[in-house]
Amino acid sequence: EFFSSTSGLEKLFQTEVVLLEELQSYVNGIYQHAEALQGEIDAIRVEHQSAADGIDDYLNNPVNAFRLIKRLHSDWETFEGSVASDTSRADYLEAMAGHRANLSFPSGDDFVGSAIALTRLQQTYQLDVAELASGILNGVKYGTAMSWQDCFVLGQHLYALRDYNHTVPWLQQSMQLLGEQTYGQESASLDFMEAVVDYHREMGAHESALGLVNHVLSVEPDQRSHLLETRQQLEQLITDGDKNGLLHLTARRPGDYHASREFRLYEQVCRGELKPQPAAQRNLRCRLRKSRSGYVPFKLEELHLDPLVVQLHQVVSAEEADFMQRTARPRIKRSTVYSLNTGESTAAAFRTSQGASFNYSKNSVTKLLRRQVGDLSGLDMDYAEDLQVANYGIGGHYEPHWDCFPENHVYDEGDYKGNRIATAIYYLSDVEAGGGTAFPFLPLLVTPERGSLLFWYNLHPSGDHDYRTKHAACPVLQGSKWIANVWIRERHQDRVRPCDLQRNHEISLHYRDFD
Numbered sequence: 001e002f003f004s005s006t007s008g009l010e011k012l013f014q015t016e017v018v019l020l021e022e023l024q025s026y027v028n029g030i031y032q033h034a035e036a037l038q039g040e041i042d043a044i045r046v047e048h049q050s051a052a053d054g055i056d057d058y059l060n061n062p063v064n065a066f067r068l069i070k071r072l073h074s075d076w077e078t079f080e081g082s083v084a085s086d087t088s089r090a091d092y093l094e095a096m097a098g099h100r101a102n103l104s105f106p107s108g109d110d111f112v113g114s115a116i117a118l119t120r121l122q123q124t125y126q127l128d129v130a131e132l133a134s135g136i137l138n139g140v141k142y143g144t145a146m147s148w149q150d151c152f153v154l155g156q157h158l159y160a161l162r163d164y165n166h167t168v169p170w171l172q173q174s175m176q177l178l179g180e181q182t183y184g185q186e187s188a189s190l191d192f193m194e195a196v197v198d199y200h201r202e203m204g205a206h207e208s209a210l211g212l213v214n215h216v217l218s219v220e221p222d223q224r225s226h227l228l229e230t231r232q233q234l235e236q237l238i239t240d241g242d243k244n245g246l247l248h249l250t251a252r253r254p255g256d257y258h259a260s261r262e263f264r265l266y267e268q269v270c271r272g273e274l275k276p277q278p279a280a281q282r283n284l285r286c287r288l289r290k291s292r293s294g295y296v297p298f299k300l301e302e303l304h305l306d307p308l309v310v311q312l313h314q315v316v317s318a319e320e321a322d323f324m325q326r327t328a329r330p331r332i333k334r335s336t337v338y339s340l341n342t343g344e345s346t347a348a349a350f351r352t353s354q355g356a357s358f359n360y361s362k363n364s365v366t367k368l369l370r371r372q373v374g375d376l377s378g379l380d381m382d383y384a385e386d387l388q389v390a391n392y393g394i395g396g397h398y399e400p401h402w403d404c405f406p407e408n409h410v411y412d413e414g415d416y417k418g419n420r421i422a423t424a425i426y427y428l429s430d431v432e433a434g435g436g437t438a439f440p441f442l443p444l445l446v447t448p449e450r451g452s453l454l455f456w457y458n459l460h461p462s463g464d465h466d467y468r469t470k471h472a473a474c475p476v477l478q479g480s481k482w483i484a485n486v487w488i489r490e491r492h493q494d495r496v497r498p499c500d501l502q503r504n505h506e507i508s509l510h511y512r513d514f515d
């Protein structure tokens with residue numbers, strides 16, 4: 001699978017580099033062959049021109065007669081042979097078959113995954129389709145523009161995925177771009193637009209259908225008079241406020257998490273529209289904190305006090321962060337999520353990233369990552385889970401979740417004892433746009449900053465879940481996000497974080513069943 005990480009996409013890019021060379025050498029071969037044949041054609045034409053003054057005169061010349069006979073007797077056979085023996089086409093196809101077997105190609109799932117990632121970005125960051133199609137993200141031009149065909153294929157795919165809400169704007173954009181082409185007025189283009197009218201009608205997007213009908217009729221009023229009736233029907237449906245069509249059937253069902261208040265909070269936090277109240281921010285401090293074993297103090301920034309969320313700046317150097325990326329790159333695989341129902345870990349649409357885990361004794365950097373979390377928190381790192389490095393590609397995200405395990409989960413597996421008392425996330429890269437860590441209930445957005453470390457407790461001192469710590473990875477809008485997760489278990493931590501004898505989770509219970 002390639003779409004879920006940037007390093008996956010790099011493999012696809014390399015594939016395209018090879019394919020491009022292959023096609024170029026095929027085209028070069030055709031050119032050479034064509035040039036040779038053109039030379040022959042030109043020579044014979046010159047010959048024929050000298051006959052222009054009179055065929056009889058020309059043929060009375062014995063040399064000319066001989067040459068004509070010779071040409072027809074053997075030259076033309078040679079030309080035919082040359083065309084017949086041209087293996088460039090077969091060679092190209094054979095080489096391509098080899099490439100298909102040996103190089104990385106995206107699967108259908110990749111195609112669907114990348115289409116969904118685009119609509120996710122559109123949705124989360126409320127991007128304008130026209131801007132997105134022109135390569136602009138939040139006012140900054142990053143990519144090349146999409147063609148009308150790109151937009152059409154995306155729309156068609158979203159249609160197949162039954163995401164009609166997103167289908168309509170992409171088809172609209174596609175038709176808009178087609179209309180701007182010089183061939184946008186040609187008959188074939190108008191046929192295409194008529195086909196899209198049918199899509200819109202089926203979906204119940206009457207206004208979009210009407211817009212297209214009017215456009216087609218304005219270009220070819222006489223040839224396309226059958227559309228007059230369609231126009232009338234559409235106008236009637238619009239006047240009646242008709243709500244039939246696929247678009248209206250798929251309005252989000254009640255109980256759909258993506259339509260919940262919580263999910264909306266999350267999206268607002270990702271966009272930076274919701275922030276902690278000034279009154280809460282006033283008490284936040286930046287300070288230097290002594291490290292347990294190192295000489296250099298931590299640059300600690302409080303991001304939230306209750307629950308405590310802190311970010312430590314410049315704890316990992318650029319070289320160390322890059323080293324971890326390089327080490328993880330060959331090992332990362334699509335991230336999975338554990339399902340309580342099936343007891344299995346599977347890939348899920350709500351978590352699209354790739355990851356790999358490392359024993360902390362792997363190298364000096366993994367050792368450093370473990371030691372620093374211990375130094376900062378004072379927690380016993382003997383029961384920390386293996387380090388989990390993750391990479392998110394474009395649109396990669398992890399929807400709101402708690403890191404601690406649910407109450408009925410058996411979490412004493414092997415060496416891991418107790419629930420996940422705390423989470424520490426190292427940011428191993430900056431992210432150009434999007435990709436923050438969002439806490440919808442706080443409501444806090446943490447910006448990834450290469451070399452920094454984010455830390456919070458998932459449990460109340462009583463050991464109960466702190467439901468306020470629900471958090472998420474916002475979709476990456478531009479760039480590639482690398483993190484390393486450190487999860488610390490409960491065992492032996494009571495010396496550092498004494499248990500409260502009273503249960504003290506009332507303050508967060510409200511967030512357990514938020515809607």
Ligand SMILES: O=C(O)CCC(=O)C(=O)O
Binds near residue numbers: 403471474
């Ligand atoms: O990538 C992030 O910002 C958060 C990741 C996360 O929450 C997780 O991996 O559990």
Ligand SMILES: [Fe+2]
Binds near residue numbers: 401402471
């Ligand atoms: Fe998490």
